[in-house]
Amino acid sequence: MKKWIGILGGVILFSTATLTAEACTTVLVGKDVSYDGSTIIARNEDMGTAWAKHFVVRPEKSLERDYVSKGNGFKMTLPENNMRYTAMPEWDVSEGMYEAAGVNSKNVSMSATESATTKESVLKLDPHVEDGMAEDSIVTCVLPYITSAKNGVEYLAKIVEEKGSAETNGIIFSDKNEIWYMELLTGHEWVAVRVPDDQYAVIANTLSIQQIDWNDKENVMYSKNLKSFIEKNKLADKAEKASMREVFGDLEEDGHYNTPRVLAGQNIISPSLKHELTEESFNLFEKPDEKVTLPKVEFVLRNHYNGTKYDTYEGSEPEKFRPINVPRTMESHIIQARNDVPEEISMVQWVSMGVPDTSSYVPFYTNITETPKEYQMGTDKPDAESAYWTYRMTNVLTVPYYAEFKKEDVLPVRKEVRKHLDEELAKTDKEAEKIIKENPEALQEYLTKSVKGFSDYSLGKYKELNSDLIIKSTEKTKVDHKKSL
Template structure:
């Protein structure tokens, strides 16, 4: 029997249905949290058709799988090194399917004693690479990954986000071979934070729920359902309810729901928070980036706020120093996939970085997004954004507002550029290679704009910091 200790990354995810958004877009987004100095790159994998059978072998745990002969074009954000696996994490493919993998979670010991995690099963490291390039809808993504877990097993408990223009799905792996998935209602959103979060499963509603074969029989046979009635609550059967959840996980969900549905009064340590909620207003990109960049602003729990020292560090915030990158994948309605999909990517800590838009239809990225290792280097996009964050950290009350002004200014410019880029592409009826080249050129220019402005800000902050040394001495002007 293979008993696996899960290697966790501590992420926060958000998913939004099309009727809950300003323009009918679907959204999925997530913070990838692992280490405070561990760069991410960005790349575009081209469409390829192979004559020979292809296979994937994980450097992380030896997971093996044969792959289809046609690999669709897709974007990805891999690690700076593949020594521990690819960890491509998030992207959008040529069919306009978005995927983010994964939201690490915990399964309880009761379930794992009957269906242990599989040492060489699929893990976070491989999921995007072996699923996203081979599916044409969000639901197909759930089904493909589900079939892999059922056949090969999973080495981790995880949550995986999928979206296309019409549907948003959240999938959770709760043991070695069992999983469920729920379609986010079109008028709702979900915020997830390192817990198995899906609640009641309706096995008769395949339009909105999917699950591993025989999961009901597995639970019944092994007496795993704690419910007094016949309800199948996945979170209660497979998940955990501990003090760790109440300190580390549920407060993040509480804050996301507090911001998006302020009419609903709740408390941070409530373990009965709803999985999906209707927002009090239509949501846009700014709402999602706010949640992913948040650190309990306007509450006593903000670690950089003015509250009591104990409360300021009581709960784990959403945006923190160990965030490698944060992304929001937006699929806009009534546009071809190349133009519809926008990958908003903030390298480093999102609260101190900026979400830069990149068109899914582009074929390349700025050279700085291909550079950077674990030691600082100024030619790396990751380190450019991380550098500003470190400078701001040293003098947050003074430098924080300056950073915020630039973030607001750049966000406005990015939206203006997207509007103009869209207009020109539509007016000129760009398609095929012409559209790809147009979107590549403009996406790289947007990435260059963000880098240039943050380098200017770094120079400004360094210059200002020269007068903030503890060795400074102010002489009486009258002497």
């Protein structure tokens, strides 16, 4: 990839780009413990500090059937007609699409991938397939064709068992009823578990599925040879009691890089757990202390060990642990499958471009025909129009004077934007319900126009904020004037 290096206001603006989301954090919330009965899946996509993501709608029947990855040469023949779906591709697709996350017209969601690593000793037994399914292809080749969360696991599993996987990854599927979390363990072995309705998970770049019930067909799925693979290669004393994480995971970097993020996220949602960030183990699923709201999920995704000595902006040991919110977060998304509104408006994809700590989550109904043009723009060079660079610049301008600018400027705007968007979303829901009853053909046009309004409002507020931050930054420059001149 190209290397772009630059500095603005003392903040690194460009960095080496490598096309893999090597450092992401995921939050999954079962419907019984979400504040409104929704299933919620969310993830930060981390890769580069100056690498724009786009947010688009792929129309039905728009994909070429003979699919070839520009990243690793993976090939497959796609079904004849793809469904409409939302996607979050790279601005430059010359090395792959990397569509990251979206929702299809059957109201099935997918977020991929949560990158992880497998022990080299295990990979020697079943190596990754160089031209197998990889992150750049996974959403494009799966999401437009699946009809439920569980079907998503089955669909991807078939591809992996036939063509192999090029990477170790975690993938999330959801619909209004359930969430499934799937891990690709080796070239052909995989495992998936259903997120309990009364629990949640925080996942951070490490294989996280532990002991499974091999006989629980309702809540567990796995590759046909997984058990025999473990037994034949003597990877555990007893396969029935084996932890997939312990058997397959390369956990060498977890103490610094991964586990602290999981523990920090669990401390936010379940303060009663009182984890120390130096703990070495965690449960994949936990019960929250109270119902989980969208702002609580956002707080997890924005976390940088706030208020502790490990705080990456204000702590005394900022490099001790890798935080959830990092400068190279390109986008953060929360996909909400609502059960208290009509099916036609049930799916909302909340999108935060740039670094979520200084950005806003904007709601997008996914039953739309197109996204605002600002979300289809942006490259690796700053501009004044794209959604990515508008929100990215807020972070660049805030960090040099973080304590002051975050509290006095960014937070008030973020709160104002969220209040407005929540109110507008509620109003739009009510009007949309009327349209569904009286003139359903007009619904998509109405929703498309509505999300444009949501986007315009937020972008306008952040452009004003950026102007204010530039002025305040300039005023921080010390100039000694001679009275005689």
